[in-house]
Amino acid sequence: MSEAAVQLRDLRKVFRRDSMEIVALENIHLEVQRGDFVCLMGPSGSGKSTLLNLVAGIDRPTSGELHVLGEEISRLSESQLAAWRNRHIGFVFQTFNLIPVLTAFENVELPLLLTKLSSKERREHVEMALKLVGLADRMAHYPRQLSGGQEQRVAIARAIVADPTLVLADEPTGDLDAHSADEVLKILQQLNREFGKTVLLVTHDLRAARRATVRHYLDKGLLQDAPPLEMA
Amino acid sequence: MLPFKYNWRSMRVRWVSTLMTVVGIGLTVSVFLAMMSLVRGLESTFTETGYPLNLLLLRQGGTAESTSVLSRQNYEVVRYLPGIAPGQDGEPLVSPEIIVLINHPKKDGGTTNISIRGLTPRGLEIRPTVRMIEGRFFRGGLREVIVSRKVKERFQGMDLGERVRFGKGNWTVVGVFDAGQTAYGSEVWTDVDELGTDFDRPIYSSIVLRAADEAAIPRLKEAIAADRWLRLKVQRETEYWASQTRTAMPVKALGYFIAIVMAVGSAFAAMNTMYAAVAHRTREIATLRTVGFRRRTIVLSFLLESALLGLAGGLVGCLVALPLHGLATGTTNFVTFSEVAFNFRITPRLLLQALAFAAVMGAAGGLFPARRAASMKIVEALREL
Ligand SMILES: Nc1ncnc2c1ncn2[C@@H]1O[C@H](COP(=O)(O)OP(=O)(O)O)[C@@H](O)[C@H]1O
Ligand SMILES: [Mg+2]
Numbered sequence: 001m002s003e004a005a006v007q008l009r010d011l012r013k014v015f016r017r018d019s020m021e022i023v024a025l026e027n028i029h030l031e032v033q034r035g036d037f038v039c040l041m042g043p044s045g046s047g048k049s050t051l052l053n054l055v056a057g058i059d060r061p062t063s064g065e066l067h068v069l070g071e072e073i074s075r076l077s078e079s080q081l082a083a084w085r086n087r088h089i090g091f092v093f094q095t096f097n098l099i100p101v102l103t104a105f106e107n108v109e110l111p112l113l114l115t116k117l118s119s120k121e122r123r124e125h126v127e128m129a130l131k132l133v134g135l136a137d138r139m140a141h142y143p144r145q146l147s148g149g150q151e152q153r154v155a156i157a158r159a160i161v162a163d164p165t166l167v168l169a170d171e172p173t174g175d176l177d178a179h180s181a182d183e184v185l186k187i188l189q190q191l192n193r194e195f196g197k198t199v200l201l202v203t204h205d206l207r208a209a210r211r212a213t214v215r216h217y218l219d220k221g222l223l224q225d226a227p228p229l230e231m232a
Numbered sequence: 233m234l235p236f237k238y239n240w241r242s243m244r245v246r247w248v249s250t251l252m253t254v255v256g257i258g259l260t261v262s263v264f265l266a267m268m269s270l271v272r273g274l275e276s277t278f279t280e281t282g283y284p285l286n287l288l289l290l291r292q293g294g295t296a297e298s299t300s301v302l303s304r305q306n307y308e309v310v311r312y313l314p315g316i317a318p319g320q321d322g323e324p325l326v327s328p329e330i331i332v333l334i335n336h337p338k339k340d341g342g343t344t345n346i347s348i349r350g351l352t353p354r355g356l357e358i359r360p361t362v363r364m365i366e367g368r369f370f371r372g373g374l375r376e377v378i379v380s381r382k383v384k385e386r387f388q389g390m391d392l393g394e395r396v397r398f399g400k401g402n403w404t405v406v407g408v409f410d411a412g413q414t415a416y417g418s419e420v421w422t423d424v425d426e427l428g429t430d431f432d433r434p435i436y437s438s439i440v441l442r443a444a445d446e447a448a449i450p451r452l453k454e455a456i457a458a459d460r461w462l463r464l465k466v467q468r469e470t471e472y473w474a475s476q477t478r479t480a481m482p483v484k485a486l487g488y489f490i491a492i493v494m495a496v497g498s499a500f501a502a503m504n505t506m507y508a509a510v511a512h513r514t515r516e517i518a519t520l521r522t523v524g525f526r527r528r529t530i531v532l533s534f535l536l537e538s539a540l541l542g543l544a545g546g547l548v549g550c551l552v553a554l555p556l557h558g559l560a561t562g563t564t565n566f567v568t569f570s571e572v573a574f575n576f577r578i579t580p581r582l583l584l585q586a587l588a589f590a591a592v593m594g595a596a597g598g599l600f601p602a603r604r605a606a607s608m609k610i611v612e613a614l615r616e617l
Contacts (some may be wrong), residue, residue: 050611058522058610086524093614097519101241113235113525158523219525 003070005198006032006055011064013050013221024050025221026062032200034165034212037192039212040202045155046218048202049170055200056089056168057081069165086114090159090197092169096151098143104130104154107141111162129157133187149180156187160197167191170202185211234520234529239537248508251506254544260494261549261590265485265578266556268586273413273577274563276481282469285317287356287452289439292463295475298331298347298568302436306462313455315448316441319357326441327355330427330435333570334398337388344562345570346383347419348398350427357443358518361414365394367407370424378407382417382573386562396420399430415473418562418573440469476567483563495593498542502597506538510605517605518613527606535595535603542594546587554578 011028014021014177024047040048053059054066056075066074069088076084083204085091098107108129114205130136133153143151152172159167169188173181189211201208209215215222243250259309282288289310294300307328316324330350337343349355353369370376377396384390384405395402411417428434443449454468457460497555510517517530557578 053611056522058614067342078529082524082526085522091522093519095515097515097614099238099516099519101245102235103239106235107236110520110525113233114524 003034004031004067005034005036005069006030006200007063007067008055009067011051011054011066012062013047013054013059014062023221025054025061028223030216030223032198034198035192035196037189037199037211037213039209039215040200040218041204041209041215042218047221048218051059051201051218052168052202055166056091057085058091083114086111086162088165090156090162090164090167092155092159092167092172094171094174096143096148096155096175098151098154098158100143102142103139103144104135104141104146104157107143107154108157108161109148110158115162122191124155125161129161130154132160132190134183135158147180148176149183152176152180152184153187156191160191160195165198167197167199168201168213169199172201173203173205173206174210181205182195182207234533236523236536238355238580239533239540242509243537243540248514249505249508250541250544253501254543254548256501257498257545257590257594258540258548258552260490260497261546261586262552264487264490264494264589265549265553265582265586266576267483267490268446268582269553269556269576269578270559270561271480271484271487272579273561273574274483274572275477277413277415277417277477277572277574278473278477278575279417279470280412281473282471283358283360283442284468284470285443285446285449286469287443287449287466288469288472289441289456290437290465290467290472292465294465296568297329297438298333298570300437302328302464304328304434304436306464307436307439309459309462310439310441310456310464313452315444315452315455316592317444319354323354325354325358326349326461327358327440328424328436329355329438329440330424330433331437331568332399332427332431332432332433333568336396336398338386339388340386344564346387347568347570348377348427349416349419349421350424351421352424355421355424359411359441362409362411362416365410365531367405368490370406370422372426375401375403375408375426375563377403377406377420377422378409379420380417380573381408381410382560382562383420384408385560386571386573390420399427401430402602413575415476415565415572418565418571476565479563479566479572481566491589495589498590498593499544499546499597502538502541502594503542503599503601504597506534506598506601507604509537510534510601512606514608516617517608518610518616521610530606531602534605535598538598539591539595539603542586542597543591545594546590549590550583550586556594561573 008030009026013025014023042048054061108126133156135153173184185208188199192199233446290300319325329432332348333345335343336346379390394405456464456466556576557577562571562573
């Protein structure tokens with residue numbers, strides 16, 4: 001178990017639009033240890049989301065090695081990858097991405113529908129996850145009946161309900177007010193400290209960056225030495 | 233599997249387009265059902281006419297009673313063949329009959345051909361599906377007729393006590409009979425000899441007889457065929473009437489044509505709606521796949537939703553068409569060129585067929601939209617607003 005959670009070697013990602021080529025990531029070497037709280041910073045368009053998506057297994061690299069949790073995931077087939085994501089990855093989006101026609105409970109339950117758990121066990125897991133994010137009393141609410149901060153906390157509950165090893169969050173506080181953002185960050189930190197989750201957080205938020213144990217900085221698709229926090 | 237409520241609630245959220253699609257599919261399904269219930273009604277009228285032990289004799293090569301000619305001597309020979317069931321009076325159950333077509337005004341305007349059947353009281357005994365419901369049976373020599381309930385309802389001057397003009401003068405309606413859903417329900421009956429005299433026809437159109445039992449049927453058929461002098465065509469009464477179901481062919485063809493139009497229309501309606509639904513839910517789909525749902529599951533989910541649209545349309549169509557059931561109508565029998573009255577008939581089987589058909593067409597329409605939903609790249613779908 002001493003193996004790194006994430007191991008990237010010479011990772012490269014190129015987007016092709018018509019005849020245009022956009023190099024989103026180049027020459028990426030990165031290791032994330034288990035139990036780290038990693039913060040990934042950088043200007044808009046620098047490739048942060050692209051990097052996170054590759055680690056999450058929802059996009060494929062153009063070349064390079066992509067070891068996540070001991071698996072070379074770029075070699076997995078589509079459906080293997082889907083099952084892998086379900087088991088190992090919890091993903092939190094900037095825009096929450098809750099299913100509007102499902103209640104908070106039903107949204108959180110989604111990842112568990114792919115497991116062998118009974119509906120009683122699923123209920124227990126969902127209730128536990130929602131309790132952890134402080135929304136046990138909002139289970140029957142639809143997303144439109146929740147505030148942005150609450151929606152994001154439901155999304156975090158959905159990300160952790162299946163007990164993934166790796167929690168990935170792409171600017172999770174980007175659409176939130178300062179107070180809600182703080183709550184969300186506290187929960188992520190708690191997940192890291194108390195539950196031992198490896199957290200990879202993309203953010204512009206300096207307060208978020210301060211909570212991290214490791215910081216990386218991306219610029220124009222290249223990893224840089226992280227500048228001191230005051231300058232970022 | 234994605235939970236069913238996801239599809240159901242999504243459909244409810246975009247209820248305007250759902251409703252429009254459902255109603256559109258529903259209307260085509262109802263038109264299809266109307267046509268097919270017409271076909272079923274017409275076909276069952278023919279297939280339910282006739283009694284299994286009855287044999288119908290026509291001239292050799294004859295296809296319809298109304299165009300067949302038999303001599304009276306034929307009757308005298310047939311009457312004494314062995315294997316014929318005896319009637320209440322102990323005489324063999326054989327009825328020589330004449331069919332004459334008259335043109336008569338309908339109650340709702342226009343005129344059409346009615347079959348006048350000349351027969352003997354044994355002709356009634358031979359047909360257990362026919363029973364008197366008003367007045368009495370006709371008596372020979374008094375220019376009396378009895379009419380079926382449907383003829384009474386659909387034609388002018390056919391009520392009890394009224395006089396009908398045909399042949400050489402007036403005839404009095406002295407009774408009304410019920411013939412169930414059979415073809416006799418479109419006929420007027422009178423005495424065979426009187427009808428023959430009135431139309432100067434010293435011949436018969438057909439002979440109907442009742443075999444004593446199933447075993448007697450092949451023997452009777454053989455005996456009649458072996459008699460080279462008789463020159464008769466023998467068939468079961470049920471076979472004769474069943475052969476007239478081709479009257480339903482044009483309606484049936486139209487029904488199937490409508491079914492094809494309906495299939496294409498419904499599939500396109502569903503396709504349109506589902507493309508819009510997929511476009512609207514692009515980010516949801518990407519989210520579901522990030523969580524771990526496979527492409528196949530997404531395809532299935534959208535197919536199910538589309539099938540549900542079709543099914544709902546089918547249900548609406550059934551509800552719209554159902555009141556037609558039992559409605560009486562009539563058309564020209566293309567074998568005899570006389571009016572045949574029948575009822576629209578919507579069977580549970582027909583309803584199930586319509587529902588299944590609508591659901592399959594809905595799913596077919598959802599095929600391309602569902603494939604588009606599943607083939608999207610997750611990261612690109614996530615970038616959509
Ligand atoms: N699906 C895509 N197709 C084409 N170009 C893309 C795509 N995704 C990202 N890019 C491009 O790659 C670069 C990095 O994007 P991204 O990783 O989203 O940056 P960040 O998250 O740091 O703002 C940008 O120039 C962006 O326009
Ligand atoms: Mg980004």
